[in-house]
Amino acid sequence: xxxxxxxxxxxxxxxxxxxxxxxxxxxxxxxxxxxxxxxxxxxxxxxxxxxxxxxxxxxxxxxxxxxxxxxxxxxxxxxxxxxxxxxxxxxxxxxxxxxxxxxxxxxxxxxxxxxxxxxxxxxxxxxxxxxxxxxxxxxxxxxxxxxxxxxxxxxxxxxxxxxxxxxxxxxxxxxxxxxxxxxxxxxxxxxxxxxxxxxxxxxxxxxxxxxxxxxxxxxxxxxxxxxxxxxxxxxxxxxxxxxxxxxxxxxxxxxx
Ligand code: 13P
Numbered sequence: 001x002x003x004x005x006x007x008x009x010x011x012x013x014x015x016x017x018x019x020x021x022x023x024x025x026x027x028x029x030x031x032x033x034x035x036x037x038x039x040x041x042x043x044x045x046x047x048x049x050x051x052x053x054x055x056x057x058x059x060x061x062x063x064x065x066x067x068x069x070x071x072x073x074x075x076x077x078x079x080x081x082x083x084x085x086x087x088x089x090x091x092x093x094x095x096x097x098x099x100x101x102x103x104x105x106x107x108x109x110x111x112x113x114x115x116x117x118x119x120x121x122x123x124x125x126x127x128x129x130x131x132x133x134x135x136x137x138x139x140x141x142x143x144x145x146x147x148x149x150x151x152x153x154x155x156x157x158x159x160x161x162x163x164x165x166x167x168x169x170x171x172x173x174x175x176x177x178x179x180x181x182x183x184x185x186x187x188x189x190x191x192x193x194x195x196x197x198x199x200x201x202x203x204x205x206x207x208x209x210x211x212x213x214x215x216x217x218x219x220x221x222x223x224x225x226x227x228x229x230x231x232x233x234x235x236x237x238x239x240x241x242x243x244x245x246x247x248x249x250x251x252x253x254x255x256x
Contacts, residue, residue, distance in 0.1 A: 002207045002229070003229055003230075003232065005207050005208050006207070006208055006209060006210045006232050007039070007040050007210055007232070007233075008039035008040065008210070008226070008232050008233045008253045009039060009040035009041075009042060009166060009210055009212065009232065009233040010037075010039055010040070010041055010042070010233050010234050010236065010246075010249055010250045010253050011040075011041075011042035011043070011044055011065065011093070011095075011127060011166075011168075011212065011233070011234070011235050011236065011240075012042070012043045012044060012236050012237075012240025012241075012246055013044045013067065013095055013098070013214070013235055013236065013237050013240060014043065014044060014045045014046060014049070014067075014240060014241060015046075015067070015100070015237060016046060017046070017241055018045070018046065018049060018241070020048065020049060020052050023045060023049040023052050023053065024052055024056060026241070026243060027043070027052070027053060027056045027057065027062070028056065029243040030043075030062070030243040030246060030247065031056070031057070031060050031062065033243055033244070033247040034061065034062065034246075034247055034250050035060065035061060037061060037250045037251075037253075037254060038254050039233065039250060039253040039254055040063065040233070041061055041062050041063065041250055042062070042063045042064070042065050042092075042093050042127075043057075043062060043063075043064060043065065043240065044064075044065035044066060044067050044093060044094075044095050044127070045064065045065070045066070045067070046067065047066060047067075047081055050064065050066060050086070050089055050091055051089065054089060054090050054091070063092045063093060064090075064091055064092060064093070065091060065092060065093030065094055065095060065125075065127065066081070066086050066091050066093070066094045066095070067094070067095045067098070068081075068094065068095065068096070068098070068101060068115070069081055069082060069083045069085075069086055069094050069096070069115060069118065069119055069122075069124070070082050070083075070115070070118070071083075071111065071114035071115045071117070071118040072118070073118070082118070082122075083115075083118045083119045083121070083122035083124055084122050086119075086122070086124060087122040087123050087124055091124065092124065092125055093124065093125045093126075093127055094119050094124045094125070094126060094127070095127045095129065095168075095235075096112055096115045096116050096119060096126050096127065096128050096129065096153075097112035097115070097116070097128055097129045097130065097149075097153060098129045098170070099129060099131055099170055099172045099175060100175075103172070109148065109149055109152035109153060110152065112128070112149075112152070112153045113152055113153050113154070113155050113156070116128055116153055116154070116157065116165070117156055117157065120157065120161050120164050120165070124164070125164045125165070125166065126164060126165045126166065127166045127167075127168050127212070127235060128153055128154075128165055128166065128167050128168065129167075129168045129170050129214070129235070130146050130149040130150055130153070130167060130168070130169060130170070130193070131146070131149075131169060131170040131171045131172050131175075131214075131215070132145045132146060132171055132172065132173075133172045133173065134172065134173035137171070137173065142189065143189075143192055146169070146189060146192060146193060146196070147192075147196050150167065150193060150196050150197070150200075151196065151200060154200060159201045159202070159205055162197075162201060162205055162209065163208070165209070166209075166210045166211070166212060166233075167193055167197075167209065167210075167211045167212070168211075168212040168213070168214045168235040169186065169189050169190050169193060169211060169212065169213055169214070170213075170214035170215050170235060171185075171189070171215050173215075174214075174215025174216050175214070175215045175216070175237065176216070176237060176238060177215075177216060178216050179215075179216060180215060180216040180217065180218075180221050180225075181213070181215055183221075183224045183225050183227070183228055183231075184228075186213040186225050186228065186231055187228035187229065187230050187231055190211045190213060190228070190230040190231050190232075191229075191230040193211050193230075194206045194207075194209065194211060194230055197209055209232075210232045210233060211230060211231070211232050211233075212231070212232060212233040212234050212235045213225050213231045213233075213234055213235075214234060214235030214236065214237070216237075216238075217234045217235075217236050217239065217249060218238075218239045218245060218249070219239065219244075219245050219248035219249060219252075222234065222248065222249040222252035222253070223252040223255065226249075226252050226253050226255075233253060234249060234253070236249055
């Protein structure tokens with residue numbers, strides 16, 4: 001089983017939630033609950049919570065990530081945050097290409113590629129999101145779309161740099177809708193992403209790559225999703241905002 005070759009990672013994506021006091025109490029509650037996890041635990045938080053998260057997680061097993069970064073190193077980009085700014089703070093991960101950024105903020109495969117490369121260059125680990133819309137699935141072009149998103153996002157990323165990339169498969173129709181992909185659907189596309197990585201790089205690189213599922217993953221459905229060979233973890237939205245729910249998913253990954 002190749003699953004043992006890769007680290008299972010459960011990452012929370014808080015999206016635009018939690019003020020600083022709210023973030024503080026969530027992290028303080030979560031810390032002891034996930035202290036014995038034998039999978040990676042990451043919380044990706046709004047920029048305004050990064051400092052708080054970094055301070056509170058010091059000495060714990062919880063890693064901290066941001067939810068986006070700009071691709072330029074610095075300059076006249078009002079409202080943007082560079083990868084270097086995140087790395088300097090001690091941030092370890094960054095989510096790139098989330099479907100909400102693609103849908104609402106004009107993110108394209110090309111800008112996802114630029115951000116991915118900038119983040120890697122700054123020494124960050126990238127959680128790269130790919131996923132089809134319901135319409136794509138109905139038109140039977142899920143694989144074409146996922147293949148295109150993956151290939152363009154990784155353009156110019158070397159095999160060596162790939163160890164700093166995690167891919168999150170997030171079908172857009174399953175995000176925040178309560179409509180989870182079935183474990184078989186998730187496994188099928190995660191497996192397809194792995195085949196795509198093998199084609200771009202090689203089988204060994206593909207076998208070592210952590211591929212997460214995201215989209216309405218919760219305490220109830222996590223165990224089945226995470227038991228699948230090609231599903232190496234989860235990117236969790238809503239359920240990451242409550243410590244007991246997020247912990248239940250971490251515990252499911254421990255067993256998966
Ligand atoms: P939900 O878990 O709220 O569906 O969100 C998934 C997601 O978009 C994580 O990035």
